[in-house]
Amino acid sequence: xxxxxxxxxxxxxxxxxxxxxxxxxxxxxxxxxxxxxxxxxxxxxxxxxxxxxxxxxxxxxxxxxxxxxxxxxxxxxxxxxxxxxxxxxxxxxxxxxxxxxxxxxxxxxxxxxxxxxxxxxxxxxxxxxxxxxxxxxxxxxxxxxxxxxxxxxxxxxxxxxxxxxxxxxxxxxxxxxxxxxxxxxxxxxxxxxxxxxxxxxxxxxxxxxxxxxxxxxxxxxxxxxxxxxxxxxxxxxxxxxxxxxxxxxxxxxxxxx
Ligand SMILES: Nc1nc2c(c(=O)[nH]1)N[C@H]1C(S)=C(S)[C@@H](COP(=O)(O)O)O[C@H]1N2
Ligand SMILES: [Mo]
Numbered sequence: 001x002x003x004x005x006x007x008x009x010x011x012x013x014x015x016x017x018x019x020x021x022x023x024x025x026x027x028x029x030x031x032x033x034x035x036x037x038x039x040x041x042x043x044x045x046x047x048x049x050x051x052x053x054x055x056x057x058x059x060x061x062x063x064x065x066x067x068x069x070x071x072x073x074x075x076x077x078x079x080x081x082x083x084x085x086x087x088x089x090x091x092x093x094x095x096x097x098x099x100x101x102x103x104x105x106x107x108x109x110x111x112x113x114x115x116x117x118x119x120x121x122x123x124x125x126x127x128x129x130x131x132x133x134x135x136x137x138x139x140x141x142x143x144x145x146x147x148x149x150x151x152x153x154x155x156x157x158x159x160x161x162x163x164x165x166x167x168x169x170x171x172x173x174x175x176x177x178x179x180x181x182x183x184x185x186x187x188x189x190x191x192x193x194x195x196x197x198x199x200x201x202x203x204x205x206x207x208x209x210x211x212x213x214x215x216x217x218x219x220x221x222x223x224x225x226x227x228x229x230x231x232x233x234x235x236x237x238x239x240x241x242x243x244x245x246x247x248x249x250x251x252x253x254x255x256x257x
Contacts, residue, residue, distance in 0.1 A: 012038045015038055015041075015049070015055055015059075016037075016038055016041065018059055019041055019058070019059060019062055041058065041062075042058060045058045045061045045062055045065070046061075047061060060250075063250075063252050063253075064253070066252060066254070067252065067253045067254040070252075070254040070256045071188055071190070071254055074188070074190055074191065074222070074254075074256060076190045076193065076194055079195065079196060080140055080141070080196055080221035080222050080257075081140070081141065081221075082138060082139055082140055082221075083139045083140070083141070083151050084139070085139065085153070087139070087151050088139060088151050088152060088153055088204065089150035089151050089152065092150050092152045092203070092204075092212070093144075093148060093150050094211045094212070095144055095146070095225065096181065096183070096230070097181075097183065097245065097246075098181070100211055103181075103210045103211050104180040104181045104210070104231055105210060106180050106210075106214055106215055106231060106233075108127055108214075108215060111126070111127055111215055111233075112124050112125065112126060112233075113125040113126075113127075113130070113216070113232065113233065113234070113235065114233070114234045114235070115166040115168070115234075115235050115236075115237070116234060116235070116236045116237075117172070117176075117236040117237040117238045118168065118169035118172045118237040118238060118239070119163075119166045119167050119168045119169065119237050120167035120169075121164075121165055121166045121167025121168070122165055122166055122167070123166070127201070127215055130156075130157055130162075130199065130201060130216070131201060133157045133161070133162070134157070134158075134161070135155055135156060135157065135201075135202075136155065136156070136157075136158055136198060137153060137154065137155035137156075137202070138153070138154060138155075138196055138198060138219070138221065139151060139152070139153045140152070140154075140196065140219070140221035141221065142219075142221075142225055142228065143224055143225060143257045144224070144225035144226070145224050145225065145226060145251065145255075146225075152203065152204070153203065153204045153205070154198060154200035154202065154203055154208075154217070154219040155198070155200060155201065155202040155203075155205070156198045156199045156200035156201045156202065156216065156219070157198065157199045157201070158195070158197070158198060158199075159192055159193075159197040159198060159199050159218065160192070160193045160194075160195070160197070162199050163175075163192060163193070163237075166235075166237075168237045169237055170189060170192075170193060171189075172189060172237045172238060172239050173188065173189060173238070173239045173241075174186050174187065174188065174189065174237070174238050174239065174240070174241065174242055175187050175189065175192045175235060175236070175237055175238075176235070176236040176237075176238060176242035176244075177218060177229040177232050177234070177235055177236075178232070178233055178234040178235075178236070179229050179230060179231045179232055179233060180231035180232075180233050181230075181231055182245075183229060183230070183231070183245050184229070184242070184243075184244045184245050185226065185227055185228075185229050185244035185245065185246070185247065186241075186242035186243065186244050186247070186253075187218075187220070187223065187227060188254065191220060191222055191223060194220070194222055196220065196221050196222065197218070197219070197220045197222070198218070198219045199216055199218055199232075200213075200216060200217050200218070200219045201215065201216055212230065213229075213230025213231050213232075214231065215231070216230075216231075216232050217229065217230040217231075217232070218232060221257070222256060222257060223255050223256060223257055224255040224256070224257045226244075226245075226246045226251060226255060227244075227255040
């Protein structure tokens with residue numbers, strides 16, 4: 001690695017911009033103040049930047065460093081802001097990796113939620129059983145990485161309570177979700193146990209409509225939109241990194257908001 005090489009890259013500014021996107025403030029400010037150069041970045045990550053493959057490897061490394069930093073900075077006791085009813089965004093936006101006319105139809109009479117992996121409690125749940133549990137609601141802001149945010153009201157079961165009844169090993173690292181539309185995502189255990197993480201069954205006081213994830217959406221105001229799975233059919237508690245639909249395509253895994 002020579003400094004000449006770093007400076008020779010005509011796309012150095014673009015690479016630094018990409019890397020900056022992967023980092024959250026205050027690390028991002030180091031770029032703004034020009035304290036971190038492309039060369040400095042390569043040295044920090046221990047990667048060479050001689051070709052595009054190694055640049056990608058470096059960006060991936062920064063992203064996983066970012067996951068660890070975010071996990072470290074996550075305060076399990078800090079609550080995300082909540083809002084009054086008057087601030088609810090109407091109509092609330094729909095988003096998925098397909099158009100609204102392709103929203104999956106889940107049959108509530110045959111639907112079952114399964115829990116797998118590191119859990120020794122109840123493993124199969126019907127919707128009636130989930131509705132019979134104590135319900136909470138929250139009015140919070142959903143932030144999508146595609147550049148929009150909206151305030152909505154979701155109601156359901158506190159996920160920490162659900163995990164306790166499922167006998168989940170809460171010392172495990174990850175909780176993974178598989179959805180009826182084949183979407184998937186996974187979260188860290190501290191976020192799974194956060195007080196505002198709800199297994200939601202309703203939207204704005206009504207049964208969750210198909211477009212918002214019937215029969216259930218895991219709602220986390222501490223995480224970006226793509227980490228909030230809709231149409232969940234299976235939950236797995238695991239120590240093996242599960243990834244996810246967007247995460248496998250390069251979205252940051254921790255995805256805090
Ligand atoms: N099953 C499933 N869950 C999903 C998605 C998806 O495509 N399928 N998209 C995610 C993204 S990127 C966003 S922004 C939100 C959108 O939720 P909404 O339609 O309720 O606004 O759902 C998230 N959960
Ligand atoms: Mo999103």
